[in-house]
Amino acid sequence: MLLCVGGGIAAYKACETARLLVKAGAQVRAALTPAAQKFVSPLTFQALTGEHVATDLFSAEQELAAGHIALSDWAELALVAPATANLLARLRLGQADDVAAATLLAIEPRKWLLAPAMNEKMWASAAVQENLRILRERGARVVGPAVGEMAERTHVGPGRLAEPEVIAAAVEVLLGPHDFEGVPVLVTAGPTREAFDPVRFLSNPSSGRMGFALAEAARDRGAQVTLISGPTELPPVSGVKQVGVVSAEELAKAVDEHLDGVRVVVMAAAVADQRPADRAPQKIKKKEGEEVVRLVRTPDILAGLGARPQHPLLVGFAAETENLEENAREKLAKKNLDLIVANDAGAFGQEQSRVVILGKDGARAELSGSKLALAHAVWNMVRERLPR
Template sequence: MKRILLAVTGGIAAYKAIDLTSKLTQAGYDVSVMLTDHAQEFVTPLAFQAIGRNPVYTSTFIEQNPKEIQHVALGDWADAIVVAPATANTIAKLAHGIADDMVTSTLIATETPKFVAPAMNVHMYENNRTQQNMATLRSDGYYFLEPGEGYLACGYVAKGRMEEPLQIVERLNLFFKDMQQNQTTKESRFEGVHALVTAGPTIEELDPVRYLSNRSSGKIGYALAESLEKRGAIVTLVSGPTNIAPPENVDTIQVTSAEEMFKVVKNRFETQDIIFKAAAVSDYAPVETLDHKLKKQDGTLSVTFKRTPDILKYLGEHKTSQFLVGFAAETQNIETYAQQKLKHKNADVIIANNVGDRTIGFSSDDNDYTMYFENGDETHLGKAKKVILAERILNSLENRWQ
């Protein structure tokens, strides 16, 4: 039985931590809970004790076992620590090494894997200082459970909702499954492999004000790049414009247009072992890019477009030993179009999804992929967060891509 230490900090989402304790217990985890003073303004220790059936820890100065130092022993006891909800205040303290309560003292005193589920007002989340603090923790090895979008306690409908308990449980399940697999195989098949990932949209300019693009967020490409790096791959990420921070230890190249992305990928292609073409590249670009803003006029407007380079097709035509993974974002006839793309682009795998479903796909944290292999195999990965789906994609390819 794996042991989870749940650290609850002082945000309104603390009520979700009670449900999380229940879901973790139902999933077979042994759960102990720590509460900050501010968390106890929202929830009580008794609620967690009743569900988790373990002592609840609230102070570094109350030693329940005189034979050990509590905040050190708890970190050693746990197989993973989850901070949920994690406030901007707690994230800031951890990033700057401040240990002034039970939660921060325990987290700083252990090397146990740590997961952080931010929950806060959208402006607090997007604040430059908060983003820098989270980047610091990521570089220190913390795993982040990204907040979702929805109705916030402050009244905004925006990003900042704590990740749902079931998704946190699934992420932990995957984490421990991967740990077991890594212990069994000892070395990932991606260790030392040169991997190139494209991500995000491209922008095709019409004039200094207007452009043609799409709704791609780049989340799955960035998640793949990060997961590949953690498995020991040497990763190049070629990204269109996004709002995502570049992954640590990944060679990230920022581009804007389809032509720019094509040139970078073409120049790097020969040295790669595996390519993930996850970017949503514009199929067309204006024939003419104006130097000045196109002025409004009466009547209709016609713009002539030209085809942009078909990057996936080029890679399929020129690959030698490279393994080529393409993506198909469709709104109808998903399997038919994916199979056609697999054949016509000479790919080894096409990963397809229905972007007509607004609950998944572009701009969403979630997706629902099916992998179509060149030999006729199909693997449905199910609906999940994109960071989880990235792991599932790589798990499916571990023993196949070579």
């Protein structure tokens, strides 16, 4: 793999990252931007990786030993750590004005793993956020940044380079075995909206993050992912077939339409259990006094799937405010699920979460971490139960 080092204060952490990657068995070649060389020495990377280090696009000697195009053809993955604000901008524009940027430009963005690191105000800037969004849309993967103390010590916020261990784990997932290669899976995400009239609805604060993380993790493990999502503000997950729905009924219909050949269904969507019995064609006018709304049940998608004689492996979610495990266990049995992920309803919209995963075979795992890490834990448990 290629390690492109940008010129940020966190460049010193790229040394430790290189060491961990080599230790894990990767063949690592480094390319340093001119700015990176003001922070760390190419010699450090040469010693850590045992490979030539690319530092100069116009060096006749380096071009002969391993030219930048040969380097891009060779790399299975390109880690950019730290990905500076400047480097992100250059990658978005397709600039090729140093050896790191020129090599990266000749590698498909889906093979890029970007580890941004910068001051929290730079990170929050519209330019950086837009550049990163576009790079993601082109297929680039992103790890971090972490939240915490900045190099300046007086600043705290998102922008710290992800820890070397976290970056190495992300590399391992991308380069590691694709244990779901070609397996069709279906994931649902986000809330549903149940309309009273054209402008009012019943819903919940689900952000869709958990479902999107599940889709991203499955894609990285080689699965063919269909993601059916209620309304969310999250950017689309590249490499995933995405279907947008609004109501529980639309969600049920979309699941049914995309079920062909699917081997695993993970229902992370926070589907409304009830909808208004009547939907007014026009906005309902304000009236005096109390009003009563009649609600009717929406279709129970999971229970419907679980009741079929032949069905995919089923994973449900239970968001509860009390008796978390007890309620989840009951749902697991009642709906004939293989696994259920029980989480505190308070985690709605958060990056991190704490869950208990229960299996119908009696398995129990209590985990906490980022939604992406939890998503991988869910897929690990699915893989163990998926018939070959």
